[in-house]
Amino acid sequence: MWAEGAGPRPLFGEDADAVVAAALAGDPSGMDRLVREYRLLRQVLDGARAGIALLDTDLRYLYVSPHMAVMNGVPARAMLGRTLGEVLPDVERPDEVLRQVLRDGRPRELILEGRTHADSPYASRVWRGTYHRLEEDGRILGLAGIGLEVSGPRERQRELSRTNRRLLLLDTAAVRVGTTLDVDTTCRELTGFLVPELADAASVELLPRDPSGGGRPDGGSGECAAGAAVRLRRVAVAAVPDLAPRVRALGAAGEYVEYQPGSAVRQSLESGEPWVGNFSSDEVLGRAAPSSGRVAAYREAGIHSGVVVPLVAQDRPIGTLTLVRAGDSPAFGREDVVVARTLAERAAASLAKAARFARERGMALELQQALLSEPTFPHDDLEVASRYLPSGTGVLVGGDWFDCLALPERRTLLVMGDVMGHGVEAAVAMSHYRSLVRALAASGQPPADILREADQVVLAGGLDRMATCLLVLVDRAAGRCVHASAGHLPAMVVGRGRGPFLVPVPVGPPLGTGFGRYEAASFPLEPGCVLMLFTDGLVERRGEDIDTSLRRLTGVELPVDGALPEFLDTVLAALGVARAQDDVTVLAARATERRS
Structure with missing residues (x-):
């Protein structure tokens, strides 16, 4: 191929025009080189694992490589002189882009997709092709296209995209x-x-x-x-x-x-x-x-x-x-x-x-409402109203309870409690606490002693749910109230000429801990004043400090002369209890002149 001791002669070199001219002039060396390079070029074209085609200016096939014929499932001879659309109507090709290559000479890379006559494991085949303009002596002859099938990688890419979409x-x-x-x-x-x-x-x-x-x-x-x-x-x-x-x-x-x-x-x-x-x-x-x-x-x-x-x-x-x-x-x-x-x-x-x-919420709610609907009879010089609203956030009903017990000597015991937890178990535990406090109150003990004994009884009885509780003993004869708290929020008083305020009370541990040391305190309750007991569902909001919640309660303007049910409705509306995340229970009492 080259003389001994000399370097290799490059193929398809820059002197192609000179080689062709020499061959045409009868130079044997030029003819030999031209024939050799042509044969090598055909080996490249015919043996390439890429699809290679030459198109005329009307985008008709002038040459189709054997591999492209195999990909298309159509013999190369049957494709010559026809367009891609005529040979493979199910393959999309943007012919306008190819015409742009003919017009401006800038190569373009295209994606072709569709079905051919050849068997394929893919429902739709995909090729990536590059097209170049062919020229001779300034005359445009057509296009050369080289394409590789990328159906496999494209299918894997689609599968990955589908998987990502599914996961998303x-x-x-x-x-x-x-x-x-x-x-x-x-x-x-x-x-x-x-x-x-x-x-x-x-x-x-x-x-x-x-x-x-x-x-x-x-x-x-x-x-x-x-x-x-x-x-x-x-x-x-x-x-x-x-x-x-x-x-x-x-x-x-x-x-x-x-x-x-x-x-x-x-x-x-x-x-x-x-x-x-x-x-x-x-x-x-x-x-x-x-x-x-x-x-x-x-x-x-x-x-x-x-x-x-x-x-x-x-x-x-x-x-x-x-x-x-x-x-x-x-x-x-x-x-x-x-x-x-x-x-x-x-x-x-x-x-x-x-x-x-x-189902569980319904059972617990029915049980709790049945228990809370039992009649209570305060003395006729104390007006009472109550509201119980189960949580609207989807959690189970809780263990809130209240009571109003008429005792001798014109005394009335107001009770507000909250068993920890939710569900049927909490409602059942609530019934035990309610019955226990009633029994102890009937013995005539003061509020702090009732809480102390209730704590010991619950601990000894093995009840595994603790509860908070506030007791307020309204003594109309003395004109005062005595209250004691087992981990419960204080009562609120609204009087004539004075805005709502929380009554300070010593707070002991919840009932059921066994550490009960409860202290009582007293405060006056004048006729016409409204006393309100409540559970934490009324005021607590997620992410908010309890002191902030209580300040919001005492900041509500509340009339004391209207009906007590309307008083409670005003409180509930002002605090937006529809968004509460726990049950809401309120009990209001107002001292009145004793009826004869």
Whole structure:
């Protein structure tokens, strides 16, 4: 190839024009070099693992490398003289960009995507190609294109993107779904999150609960009766704006929907697995719908595909999550089903927890209200009113209690207590404390002694819940009140011509500690003054110092001449108890002239 002792002769050097001229002039060395370089160049073109093509100015194939022919699944000879659109109509190529390369000579890098005639593991193939302009003697001949298939890396990139999107959806759902212990709210949060993130419309249907508290497909036996429709309550539904009116017409939140045997919802409930399908025909849609009579409405709404995922808690179905897509939205894919199933599993756990808390809250509330509704009879020279408001934040009802006991010698004992904790156990413990204080008060002991003995009795009895308690003994004959506190907030007095103030009281430990050393104090209670006892739920707010909370209470302007129930309503409204995070109990008393 080169003379002995000489360096190698470069191939395709800058003297190409001279070599061609020499060959044309009959120079054997020039002809040999030209032939050798041509053969080597064909080896490069024909053997490259990249797709190489030459196009004329009309973007028709002039040359197609063997590898490109294999990628396309079309023989090279069959492609010559035709455009890409004619050879592979399912591959998108921006021809306008290629014409720009012809016009300005600047190379362009393009991404081509679509399907070819060759077998491929990828649903859609992707190539990265670079196009250069070909010129000869200032004349534009066409384009040279070199492309590599990047379907594998692009698919992995898409899979990573889908995974990241799925994780982002799940992370976002964790803070947006299940924020309360309310079943209906959780269902609304779930459907509201899924639309439009994953579906054009979404709904949650729950099975009726049987008397034992279990969710059953037929409301009782746990088996779906053959040939019978299953009735579910649509708890929540959401849809994109264009679809919302039609979706609501098919069943709004709060309505019951009956599902025929073999419907998508029934299949999902009975199998415990997701159902996914495209409604390719009215027959298919009629079988999947709650009833065949809904096909026309579904078609009018443009619904073309759906996913139904069972909501399962403690190995029992409690309902279903249904997602649909309509119009131009793509059909549901495998990744969509995975996300929907994961969200359904999380939502079912939240719904089961919310249902359990609702049952326990109802039991505790019924017990507490039954206990608090027992009649109390103060002396006729003391007017009394009370309010009990369970927390509205979703936690279980607490152990608040109050009492008003008429004692001999025109004395009345006012009681306000709060058992630590929430739920049925706290309500039961509250009943024990209430009965104990009543029994001790009947013995005629002063407030501090009642608290001291109650502390010892609770400790000895093994009651494992402590309680705070404030006792105020109103002695009308003496015109004074004696009070003692077991870890409870002080009473408030509102008098004529004087704003509200808290009455100082020595505070001992809560009842049940065994360390009870309680002291009493006294203060005057003039006729017309209002005395108010309350639990901490009235004033405490998360993140706020208790002294700040109490100052807010004493800063409320309160009339003392009106009815006591209106007095309490004014207090509750001024302190915004609807946002309280604990139960609120208040008891107001006003000394009046004794009736004959």
